[in-house]
Amino acid sequence: MNDSTAPTTPPLPSGERLPVPVRPPGAPHQVVIVGGGAGGLELATRLGDTLGQRGRVAVTLVDRARTHVWKPKLHEIAAGSMNMDAHELDYLAQAHWHHFEYRTGQMVGLDRTRREVLLAPLVDDEGQRVIDARRVPYDTLVMAVGSLTNDFGTPGVAEHAIKLETAADARRFNQRLINAALRAHSRADHDTDGDGVSDTPRHLRVAIIGAGATGVELAAELHHTLRELVSYGLQRIQVDRDLRIDLIEAADRILPGLPPRLSTAAEELLRNLGVQVHTSARVAAVEPQSVVLADGRRIDADLIVWAAGVQAPAFLAELDGLETNRIHQLVVNATLQTTRDNHVFALGDCAACPWLGTDKLVPPRAQAAHQQASFMLGQLRRRLAGEPLREFRYRDFGSLVSLGDYSTVGSLMGALVGGNMVFEGLFAKLMYKSLYKQHELALHGWPKVALDTIARAITRRTEPHVKLH
The missing domain is CATH 3.50.50.60 (FAD/NAD(P)-binding domain)
Known part of the structure; x- marks a missing residue:
């Protein structure tokens, strides 16, 4: 959930006093x-x-x-x-x-x-x-x-990694992503072996620390959007050679909160997409353009996202x-x-x-x-x-993780099926989308949600499917 109220700087000048509000009598x-x-x-x-x-x-x-x-x-x-x-x-x-x-x-x-x-x-x-x-x-x-x-006090995280905590963070990462692609595309060509083809590496490398829902979803989404972004005139970037996404997880499997079968299925899908998955990999430090692991390995990256811990x-x-x-x-x-x-x-x-x-x-x-x-x-x-308050009883409807256009995996639990059922594919994808619709319905009601959904579907047909600026 979004923390948009936590103080980041001393809020009051020294000696400043807050005015005391006056409550009118009979106020609700x-x-x-x-x-x-x-x-x-x-x-x-x-x-x-x-x-x-x-x-x-x-x-x-x-x-x-x-x-x-x-x-x-x-x-x-x-x-x-x-x-x-x-x-x-x-x-x-x-x-x-x-x-x-x-x-x-x-x-x-x-x-x-x-x-x-x-x-x-x-x-x-x-x-x-x-x-x-x-x-x-x-x-x-x-x-x-x-x-x-929660960065657990890891050195360099605050200075060199982006945390996706607010919409402003997400926008800042997207701007850096676009800039990294433009920078890679603009690098001068060098033909070092004389075959008439540039050998200049145009690295576009993203390291995501934390393979919970946020990290896994981001990795899958980036695989699709980076290829789409490059297709808009950045043809000097060779996707298979220059693009690299590293997903780093300290636990022994990704999505540790889901059943092992779903973790395995999600990891296999990511690896098939070309995502480099590193499990049992604890991060010791984050540097300006690399992630240093506890075992001494170094993973180079142009963009680093911290998505571990809460x-x-x-x-x-x-x-x-x-x-x-x-x-x-x-x-x-x-x-x-x-x-x-x-x-x-x-x-x-x-x-x-x-x-x-x-x-x-x-x-x-x-x-x-x-x-x-x-x-x-x-x-x-x-x-x-003036009645007695009741106790809150949480009903676990399971976990869902979206892998972008490729798949959705999750577990449906407890109150819905009286046990534990794992599922993936189209049904899981529809369930994932329904969670957002439930949130919209709670805020706007059916008429506005229906009209907004139709408007977005129409607009999407007339605009690029990836943000270009």
Whole structure:
């Protein structure tokens, strides 16, 4: 999930004090949702359409980004196979249409005594202050700030690798990808053996660290889009000679969260595409144009992506004493309430939520955030009515991994089939696409989703199938 609220710089100048908001008497119950990822935005939309529209609650969504993109789509934006402009959602417009308030801001603190969220000043790209620091009062606070990748302190990752955590990260990678292709194409020709054919290597090398869903999906998507990109006038690049994609995984197989048969099938498909798969390969360091493995091997790369590990934003560990675990997730009860404050809830990737009936936590997946957002709507209704809250029971509908135009693999589990069934191919691909449609339906409803789907299908026939700029 997308962390677009985690602070990255000191938010307040020394000595600056936040203004104290005045709550008018008789004001409706204030629900503040921090984080506009899949779970937070779905909850804000559904609350606004129901309780907000009737005046029973005042819903506020806080996010420092201006637009929303479904995080499982970031690998497609990075590879250039998806036009982000056709899929991103404007928070201001969504708030206007669905009866909630959107506040642009970065959460930097929490005052649990006064029940206020502290927001940093909003500063534009030119360093000009747009909005002063603020306090946002709440009666119920829902934290939904998602997760970040975890580099485990590996040297050089922050300086030389891109992490696909936000839409801006995906766009930046895509720009570097296009620039790398242009740079390779423009290299001067040299015929060293006199056969009349240039022997100049025009390397276009991508190293992806982490072979979970994101890394595997990106590798497959890049195999297709890079060939498509080269076909648009970059014919001096010889794909079979110059293009190389390395997928690096510390575990003994790719997709370790899926059954072994599906991991094997996915690896075989990637190898058949020409992707170099390295398993049991722990990364010791990342350098400007290479990845150094613990066994001393060095993998050269023009572009490096870090897609390994998950952790919640570090600032959660400093929220006025709320309990967090070792990866900074807020520890919650089965009601989704934090352990030290019944007025503060958490959902999605940033919540360490017990998976009832097991000794595990609910996994950090989009389907979990979707289920928890729906559950929270009922919890808030019960909270307003003074009724006892219920316990969240996660239903695992399995895992799906898209291999671009080639295949989709996954496991369908538990509640759907009463056991464990693995599947792949067309049916899996349709199921994978349906997950995104469910997210769109939760935000827009059937009429808009149907019209948008038709419009995208028509537009795709008249535009390049890969981003060229």
